[in-house]
Amino acid sequence: MELKTCHTLDEVRNEIDALDTQIVALIAARNHYIHQAAGFKNSVEEVKAEERVDFVLQKVRHQALSQGLNPNLISKLYEMMIEEMVESEIAEFRNKDVF
Numbered sequence: 203m204e205l206k207t208c209h210t211l212d213e214v215r216n217e218i219d220a221l222d223t224q225i226v227a228l229i230a231a232r233n234h235y236i237h238q239a240a241g242f243k244n245s246v247e248e249v250k251a252e253e254r255v256d257f258v259l260q261k262v263r264h265q266a267l268s269q270g271l272n273p274n275l276i277s278k279l280y281e282m283m284i285e286e287m288v289e290s291e292i293a294e295f296r297n298k299d300v301f
Contacts, residue, residue: 229283236287240294249295255284 208214243249259277266276 232283233287233290236291237294240291241298243295246292246295249291250288255288258284 206217208217240249259280262276262280263273266273
């Protein structure tokens, strides 16, 4: 990703706002696939997928380090996101046989 050099605070804020829009769209896309995943799982434990969560957290920590970011920040963001998405996926899983 090429980052531009801004010359005013308004430019910086506009770039941040544009990135925030992309970040929310990407999280929504991730959530879309989380809901699909529920259809392929056979138990709540499988939905929780603790090994997969650990793998994802380690992967994003490594990516954060390679990007010069604080890996603890990324871990906390992902832990919160994953926790909420797992709860949503559990609800999806429990409702898949209702219809």
